[in-house]
Amino acid sequence: MSLTxxxxxxxxxxxxxxxYPVQExxxxxxxxxxxxxxxxxxxxxPVPRNLREFEARWxxxxxxxxxxxxxxFRQLLPFAxxxxxxxxxxxxxxxxxxxxxxxxxxxxxxSLFLQYEGLNPSGSFKDNGMTAAxxxxxxxxxxxxxxxxxxxTSASLAIFxxxxxxxxxxxxxxxxxxAYGKLSQALDYGSKTIQIQGDFDDAMRxxxxxxxxxxxxxxxxxxxxxxxxxxxxxxxxxESLRWEVPDWIVVPGGNLGNSSAFGKALAELKKLGLIxxxxxLAIINAAGANTLWQLHEQHNLRWNAGxxxxxxxxxxxxxxxxxxxxxSTLATAIQINRPVNLKKALRALDVTDGIVRQVSDQEIxxxxxxxxxxxxxCEPASAASVAGVRLLRNEGVxxxxxRVVCVLTGHQLKDPTTTxxxxxRDPEQFERVLGSQGVHAAPYANSPIAVANDLxxxxxxxxxx
Ligand code: F0G
Numbered sequence: 001m002s003l004t005x006x007x008x009x010x011x012x013x014x015x016x017x018x019x020y021p022v023q024e025x026x027x028x029x030x031x032x033x034x035x036x037x038x039x040x041x042x043x044x045x046p047v048p049r050n051l052r053e054f055e056a057r058w059x060x061x062x063x064x065x066x067x068x069x070x071x072x073f074r075q076l077l078p079f080a081x082x083x084x085x086x087x088x089x090x091x092x093x094x095x096x097x098x099x100x101x102x103x104x105x106x107x108x109x110x111s112l113f114l115q116y117e118g119l120n121p122s123g124s125f126k127d128n129g130m131t132a133a134x135x136x137x138x139x140x141x142x143x144x145x146x147x148x149x150x151x152x153t154s155a156s157l158a159i160f161x162x163x164x165x166x167x168x169x170x171x172x173x174x175x176x177x178x179a180y181g182k183l184s185q186a187l188d189y190g191s192k193t194i195q196i197q198g199d200f201d202d203a204m205r206x207x208x209x210x211x212x213x214x215x216x217x218x219x220x221x222x223x224x225x226x227x228x229x230x231x232x233x234x235x236x237x238x239e240s241l242r243w244e245v246p247d248w249i250v251v252p253g254g255n256l257g258n259s260s261a262f263g264k265a266l267a268e269l270k271k272l273g274l275i276x277x278x279x280x281l282a283i284i285n286a287a288g289a290n291t292l293w294q295l296h297e298q299h300n301l302r303w304n305a306g307x308x309x310x311x312x313x314x315x316x317x318x319x320x321x322x323x324x325x326x327x328s329t330l331a332t333a334i335q336i337n338r339p340v341n342l343k344k345a346l347r348a349l350d351v352t353d354g355i356v357r358q359v360s361d362q363e364i365x366x367x368x369x370x371x372x373x374x375x376x377x378c379e380p381a382s383a384a385s386v387a388g389v390r391l392l393r394n395e396g397v398x399x400x401x402x403r404v405v406c407v408l409t410g411h412q413l414k415d416p417t418t419t420x421x422x423x424x425r426d427p428e429q430f431e432r433v434l435g436s437q438g439v440h441a442a443p444y445a446n447s448p449i450a451v452a453n454d455l456x457x458x459x460x461x462x463x464x465x
Contacts, residue, residue, distance in 0.1 A: 007079040009224060010039040012344065014306035022079050025140050027208070027222040035344055036224045037264065038079055042272060045078055051243045051274050069093060070131050070232045076268065077132065077228040086134045088163045090127035091232060093119045095240035095405070100374030101386060106393035108400045113246070115237055116376050118411030122185060125233060125258065125409045126156035132229030133219045134160045137167060142217035146210060148172040148203035150254065150333045151182025152410055157219050158189035170216070172196055172203040177332045179379070179415035199326060201338045221257025222340050230261035237405050238275070246279050247402040252384040252409060253283040253292050253356070254334035256345035263348020281354035283345065284388030286364065286381070288329035288437070291316070291337055292345060293358040303350035308343055330361045330418055330437045333381035333410060355397070359387040362439045365422050369444035377412025423447055
C-alpha cells in the first residue's frame with residue numbers, strides 16, 4: 001500500500017501539507033509535529049449521491065457491518081477493507097425529542113433533541129471512535145494498545161480488548177477523580193490499569209512517551225482514525241432527523257475529539273453535496289476546565305486558515321503552568337486543561353460558525369437532574385450540553401424555535417457517587433462530594449424517604465407523598 005491509495009493521512013498544517021499512507025502508525029506529523037487527518041481522494045471512491053441511500057442498509061441488520069451504527073456509514077470513512085473491520089455492535093443510539101428538557105431550557109416543545117451516546121456497549125460515545133482505532137490497529141498488526149483516560153476511553157478500549165481478544169491493553173488513569181463506574185469497567189474487562197499519581201493531563205503526557213518508546217498503539221483522540229469513527233455520531237443524528245440539518249449541535253468539550261470529528265464530518269458532507277448547509281456547533285466547557293472557552297472567547301484565538309496564533313496558546317499555557325493551575329470539575333470526564341485536539345476544534349468552530357461557552361458545576365448537576373427526570377439520564381459531563389443550551393437561550397443566542405441537538409456523551413450509571421450525593425440530601429455526603437466543588441444547592445433533588453420497617457408508617461408515607 002502506498003500514497004496511490006484513495007485514503008491517506010494528511011497533516012493539518014497548511015504550511016507542511018505532508019501526506020502519509022494509512023499503513024503507518026502516526027499520532028502527529030513526523031515532519032512538523034502537528035495533528036493529522038485521514039483524508040480521501042473522493043473522486044476515486046463510491047460516494048453515495050444521497051444520504052437516504054444509507055437506509056437500504058437497515059434491511060441487512062443481520063450482517064455485523066450493517067448492524068454497526070458506525071460501519072453502515074463506512075463509505076464516508078473508507079480507510080479499512082471490510083475484512084479488517086473490528087465491530088462489537090457499537091452505535092445503536094437514540095435521538096429523543098425531549099419536551100421536558102426543552103421546557104426547562106426555554107425551548108419550544110419539539111425543538112430540543114437528546115442524542116443518547118450512553119447506549120453504546122461501554123456506555124459512552126467513545127465506542128464510535130474506538131472501533132475505528134482498533135480496526136486500524138488490526139490493519140497495522142499491532143498487538144499492544146494503550147490510552148490515557150478520564151475513564152470512558154479506558155472503558156471503551158478495555159471492552160474492545162476483552163470482546164475481541166486481539167489486543168493486550170494498558171490504560172492510564174489519574175488518581176482520585178475517576179468515576180467508579182468507569183474504573184470498574186477497566187478492571188472488570190481485564191485491562192492492565194495504571195493509576196498515575198496525577199491528573200488526566202499528566203497521564204496523557206506519560207502515555208504518549210510510553211507509546212513512543214515501546215511501540216504501543218495509542219488510542220487517544222490524537223489518533224486520527226478514532227475521529228473518523230466519531231464522525232458517525234453526526235450521520236446518525238441526521239438519520240434520526242430524516243436527513244434534515246438541525247440549527248445547532250451542542251457538545252461538551254474535554255479533549256475536543258468529538259468537536260473536531262463533528263466539524264470534519266460536517267465539512268465533508270457539505271463538500272460532497274450531501275447536505276446543503278452546516279449547523280452551528282456550540283462547545284460547552286466546564287468552568288473549572290475552560291481552556292477552549294478562554295482561548296476562543298476571551299483571547300480571540302481562531303483557526304485562521306490553519307495558522308492559529310501560537311503565541312496566544314503558548315502565553316496561555318505558560319501562565320497556567322506558572323500559577324500551577326489544575327483543572328477541577330465534578331464533570332470529571334472533561335476535567336482537562338490541555339486539550340490535545342485544540343487546533344482541530346478551532347477548525348470545527350470555523351467551519352460551523354461555532355461558539356464556546358462555560359457552565360458551572362451547579363448548572364451541570366441541575367441540568368443532569370432534568371435529563372434524568374425527562375429521559376434516560378446521563379453522566380455529569382454530558383449534561384454540560386443541556387446546561388449550555390439553557391445558557392444560550394438566556395443569552396438569546398439560540399431561539400426557542402431553533403432545532404437543537406444535545407449530545408449526551410455518557411451513560412447515567414457511569415458516576416453514581418455524584419448522582420446520589422445530589423439527590424440524597426445527606427449533609428455530610430453532600431458537602432464532601434459536591435460542596436468542595438462549589439455546588440451548594442440541589443433544587444431538583446429527588447430524595448429517598450426514610451421510613452421505619454412498619455407497614456402502617458410505610459402506607460402513611462405513600463399516601464402523603
Ligand atoms: N463526555 C464524556 C462522557 C467523556 O468521557 C468525554 C471525554 C467528553 C465528554 C469530552 O469529549 O474529549 O472528545 O472533548 N472523555 C475522555 C476520556 C477524555 O478519557 O474518557 P472530548
